[in-house]
Amino acid sequence: MEEKFTFEELQKQYSDQNLMIADLQRKVRAFESSELLKSRIVEVFRATPRMMAISDMVEGRYVDVNEFFLKTLGYTREELINKSSDDIQLFAELVQSDKFIPKLARLKRVENFPVKLKCKNGETRDFLFSADSIFFGDEKFLLTTYVDDSESARIIEMQNRSWDNVRDLFESLSNFVLALSVDEEGSIVVQSVNPKSREFAHVSPDKYQGMDIHSVDIPNKNIILEVVAKIALTGNPEKLPLLASGSDNEGYYLGVNLTSGEIIILWEPGKIQKSRERELLMQADVFERFADMIPEVVFEIDIKGRIIYANLKGLERFGYAKSDLNEGLTIRSIFGQEQLPLVFENLRKLDRPGTSSHNEYNVFARDGSQIPVISHTFAVFDNQDKIIGYRGILTDLTERKAIQDQILREKAYLEILIESAPESIVQTTLDGRIERINAEFTRVFGYTHEEVMGRYIDDLIIPEELKSEGGHFTNLAANNETVSIETTRMTKTGERIYVSLLIKPVQINDETTALYAIYRNITEKKKDIETRNVILNISNAALSQTESTDIYSIIQHELSRFWKTKNFYIVLYNDENKTLTLPFYTDEKDYFTEIPAKGTLTAWLFRKLEPVLMKVPEIDALEASGEIGLVGTPCLVWLGVPLIVENEVLGAMVLQDYENEDAFSHDDLRLLTLIGNQIALAIQRKKMMTRLIAERAKAEEAAKLKQQFMSTMSHEIRTPL
The missing domain is CATH 3.30.450.20 (PAS domain)
Structure with a gap:
């Protein structure tokens, strides 16, 4: 099996090339242009859930504003670009803009300066203003941020909506190293390609390993083949520039031959690339400064779960230092063992470019304290759409959770208060x-x-x-x-x-x-007042009216405040002839003026000596037992109150209904009893007054007769016979 070579083996065999390779690895950190880095900053800038704006340092005109700036103040991007804060009268107090500009010139930055901003609709709001200068290439701009503490919940909501636009905070930068060998047939075979070369030369290590270089699509392959050919002929290291003129302004390829027979090809950037490299390094520093200005935790992890980057906010919030990252801090320390399966499950869902996840976790700081966060995470892919790591933002929900808990407690208290x-x-x-x-x-x-x-x-x-x-x-x-x-x-x-x-x-x-309506049932209170008024009116009528029929009409009128009195009568009991006299009787079905008391429901009421509320079953039971014999049309409900004064039954007051058996209740029975007691007294007073008037009339008549007798006798005495 052929051996694959690493940078360490090359350093052992070629000390001269070792310095060059080490220098190459240290310096070549990026191949993106300044414009690409600028676009990455703009993506993060526009997605950050804080009001941010970038303006030129000379005239103060806006170059760009983020979505949260537009949403908070109510402007569109077209209304602000190329306008200054003075053009839109952003500062509600004109002297404020004159305060921070000199401070910025003196201190190079402004932090948490209190200002009042005017929205498009004229509303003014309080913010904390911060400003700092940033560079894009040789151009200097002003980055301004505005923080409103009262808008934390809205910031979270904006963050949830806008974070889908954020895809790359950083992009891995790589060198290009290619290991080749010449087989017995003279073919040049790819033995090894360093994994990060894919991002420079679009070379897939797994795909091209073992293939003839002539069938591999590699940039500048003709120059690589020429380097290999010269090394094969001379055995010495070879260097070929990209430019035919021999200038290395555009970079060059360096080839070295190992004792084992393999040939190592390395890419060395030229003067132009090195100049651009210095610019990229400077802009990388600007980007880190930009990330440190974001009030959220910015992080990056590799494919093995090792945290390879965190901004200052993240390090400070979790109690770590940059040295901890170098020592191998992993997500296990942050998320804890119990949450790791859920974290990995959510990361596995990020299986294609453009996807992101938004999840809540309880993470751990270095001191063991728990921090509730919402994580906005996305995967980072290489040019072959292979995942090479994960990046995102953690938003601390501690204050939000505390507010939510307080709201839940107050809501629970309110629920109990309302329900009870x-x-x-x-x-x-x-x-x-x-x-x-x-x-x-x-x-x-x-x-x-x-x-x-x-x-x-x-x-x-x-x-x-x-x-x-x-x-x-x-x-x-x-x-x-x-x-x-x-x-x-x-x-x-x-x-x-x-x-x-x-x-x-x-x-x-x-x-x-919304509206809250509170109803307090004051029916009993109203009935008490009405009852007192009814009793007073009936008492006054008993004293002022001379005719009994007038009193009974007034009683019916007063009772109509509470009940329907179209079936109502007052009955008086005549103990001498055992009859019932009805001085007032109004009914939909019948009409009586006097009836025998025996066998009637009213006579039964007199014997019972207490008010009753009866419906058909109770009335039928009394009739079946022989205690009563119905007189008149049967009703569905019968409400009767005896009129008793000093244990003497004067009569009764009765309400009845032929259509609704629920027309009266036991509350009505109690109320009618109270009124009935007063009516009994009124009737008694009326009877007493009637007797007094009659006796007075008799006395006056007797006195008149006596006077006439005395006058006659006097006349007779004075007249001689």
Whole structure:
């Protein structure tokens, strides 16, 4: 098996050529032009998630601005290129631009200088301004950056969208070394090609090894063959320039013959290439300075997972130094053993040019502390589309995670507060479409979460006659006004309730995004007030009205505040003849003025001496037991309250319904009982007043008769017989 040669073997056999080869390896680090390096910087510049701009140093006109600069200020690229900051009035305070220019001239850079910038729409925002000079060839430019700490979440989002444009931060630079041999038949066979030569001569080591050089596509092959031929003839090292004139301005090939018979061909750059090489080295330094200005972690790893480059931000954040990279720092130290399978799985997905991955990890600093990051990674390919490493950016999510955790905690607190609130709470869109409700809303109004989501609140709980009111309140709140009012709303069953309504707009960044409506059920409070008013009005009527029929009409009117009274009657019990007198009777089906008490439901109520709410099954059971015999048309629900004063039954007050068995509830029974007690007192007072008036009339009549008698007697006495 033929031996493959390395640089170390060449150095042992040819000490003179050794110095030349070592010098070649040290100096020839890049073959790209200045324009190619500049394009790489521009790619990173445009994809960086910070506001950045490049302008000329003479007139301050913008040469380029990145996407984040355009997005933040609201300009297009065409509106800024060849314009200065003064042209667009970028600085809100004119004196600011006059402050940093002298500072830049004196210190060569400005860092974290507070400024106010004016957006295209006129809005002013606070930024920290930094500036530094950079070189492209012999040209000097000004690189400016603007940082807004409040925009961290938006920066992450911009970074996610724009990082697909970033493909190469760096490009490996290589030398060209070719090992040849001459077989017994005189054929020149390729024995070995150093792996990095593929990037210079487009030579594939695996593909060309063992092939005749005449069938291999290698640049300047005729010159290489001429070098081999001369070495074969003379046995001495040979040097042939590319130019026919013999000048080495364009570089030359150097060939040496080893004692084992192999011929080594090396490429030596000429004067022009060396001059360009010095320029590339200078620009490489500029590029590293540029990478160090990026406030993210820039990294590069080789195919074996060894970290071969990290910018200053990355080294500082993870607690390492450049010497640690030289000692062989690997991704195992950064990602930890547990995450490595996931890291390798994500890297394997980067199997073709143009693909990238965006993944979150918990990485480790040198001191063992964990750092949450998002990694934007892509593979680096050679000219044969073979992966030679990976490069990308790590964004520290520590502050973002802390903010997210705080938001989650506050959201959890808010959720608990809303769910446990004793008021009904509804969140809607600006046009009143429901987005969420709490448990109290379900309890009070009867609707479940599934039943209301996406529906308009006005269509569910606002009575028909109040629809316009609901729309008006929604419009007021949508225009950032708070609404506070007492009104009526309707439950799922159609029951009307009194509510205290508060509508508050939700504002984010001075923009109304949603509405919160808070309903406090004040039905009981309203009923208490109404009940007091009803009792007061009935009492006043009992004192002021002279006719009993007028009092009963007032009682019906007052009760209509709470119930439908189209089937309502007041009955008085006559204990002497055991009859029921109905001084007030209004009914859809029947009409009575007086009936025997025996066997009636009202007489049964008198014996029970307590209010009752009865429906058909209970009434039928009483009838079947023989306790009652129905009089009149059967009803579906019967609500009766005895009128009792000092253990004496005066009568009863009855509400009934022929159509809806749920027309009355036990709450209605309690309320009617309270009012009934006051009505009983009013009726008693009215009876007492009636008796007093009657007795007074009798007394006045007796006094009148007495006076007449005395007058007659006096007349008789004075008149002689």
